[in-house]
Amino acid sequence: MKRILKSIIVSIITFEAKLVLKKYHPKIIVVTGSVGKTSTKEAIAAVLEGSFFVRKNKGSYNNEIGVPLTILGLENVWFSVFGWLANILLAAKLLIKRRSYPRILILEFGADKPGDIENLISWIKPDIGVITALGDVPVHVEFFASPEALRTEKAKILKSLKSSDKAILNYDDETVLELREKTKAEIITFGLGENADIQGSHYKILFKKENGRDIPLGINFKVNYKGSSLPVKIFDAFGKQQMYACLAAVACGVAFGLNLVKINEFLSRYQSPAGRLKLIKGIKNTLILDDTYNASPMATHAALDTLRDLPAERKAAVLGDMLELGKWTINAHREIGQIAFKICDVIFTVGPRAKFIAEEMRELGFPKENIFEFSDSGQAGVELQKQIKEGDLILIKGSQAMRMEKVVEEIMANPENKDRMLVRQEKYWKN
Secondary structure (H helix, E strand, C coil), rough: HHHHHHHHHHHHHHHHHHHHHHCCCCCCEEECEEEEEEEEHHHHHHHHHHCCCEECCCCCCCCCHHHHHHHHCCCCCCCHHHHHHHHHHHHHHHHHHHCCCCCEEECCCCCCCCCHHHHHHHHCCCCCCECCCCCCCCCHHHHHHEEEEEHHHHHHHHHCCCCEEEEEEEEECCCHHHHHHHHCCCCEEEECCCCCCEEEEEEEEEEEEEEEEEEEEEEEEEEEECCEEEEEEECCCCHHHHHHHHHHHHHHHCCCCCCCCHHHHHHHHCCCCCCEEEEEEEEEEEEEEEEEECHHHHHHHHHHHHHHCCCCCCCEEEEECCCCCHEEEHHHHHHHHHHHHHHHHHHEEECCCHHHHHHHHHHCCCHHEEEECCCCHHHHHHHHHHHCCEEEEEEEEEEEECCCCCHHHHHHHHHHHHHHHCCCCHHHHCC
């Protein structure tokens, strides 16, 4: 019954969203990729909101329900029949009477299974397509025949672009760059490579001294475009993947005719979303690197790189299962174990798949007494409280279903602030 009801609701709100697009004709930016979609969407919004009326997906409204809801400016009411009736009526008002509507829509597209992007692109025609990164083993690959099949699904966004449109591609990801052959649109590349159109360089982490300890504040880097160079500072955001999100946002600003000075002014307002490498104060004078939104091999590697780059007396990682990897599951987790072996002093794993991280590290000679394995995040959080020491830096990461934010909640210094600091604090998730 729920499946039938969902199908009916999707059909109705999609029909209404189609009519809204025809009536208001907004410019549409579509963002996809295997990692970095939400951060990139937020950075693009930060750049464009200063000059245009913009609407973006809330959270990760990136599927057959979330995208129409974003277009209609409505909330997901989950299993409330009366809530959906109210939503349908509110959407009808947009069609009956002309109202103020965004000039630009920034839509994040996910691909959990074959056909997801094809279905959205059949009625949404983007003016700009942004592909963040794909990697060797993309997230959600379990439901596709191969990584290539998933990349083909993502590339459908580029195929839909006209010659007057823009395709914004990650220059440093060879798999993404190869997709430029799939589109007629003008290509704008971003990355660290010298030949990227929007090139980033001089990445550094900003620090402040607090009680004799270097506390990370954010990042700074330079943006180079057509001979001009501009320093950028982003606070409360860490990791080169945040720089990539900002570079893609700069490319979008350029595509809309903004100059670098104005782009930098607006980009400085960017706040990385909760659960994406956010630094949180922990108990026992520790610091938590909260990257609990989701996990894929590429994103976990990047998070460990960030852990490596930040100073600490001792570095710990709490790593949950990376889901939806299919036949690549064991090797992907073992490869994370090889990376963590070089960076971590203590390792906690959560879930049956993450055990392969611990197994790999033991085989490489990591001290057995510094490896802790748990079946769920609740158990891990309780033990972590006992094991952490003053001065520790603790990375916490895992796939969405592992609920790794519960581990952060157990050890954060101010749990009363969890509703605004952590992911998945909505009533639906708490239930």
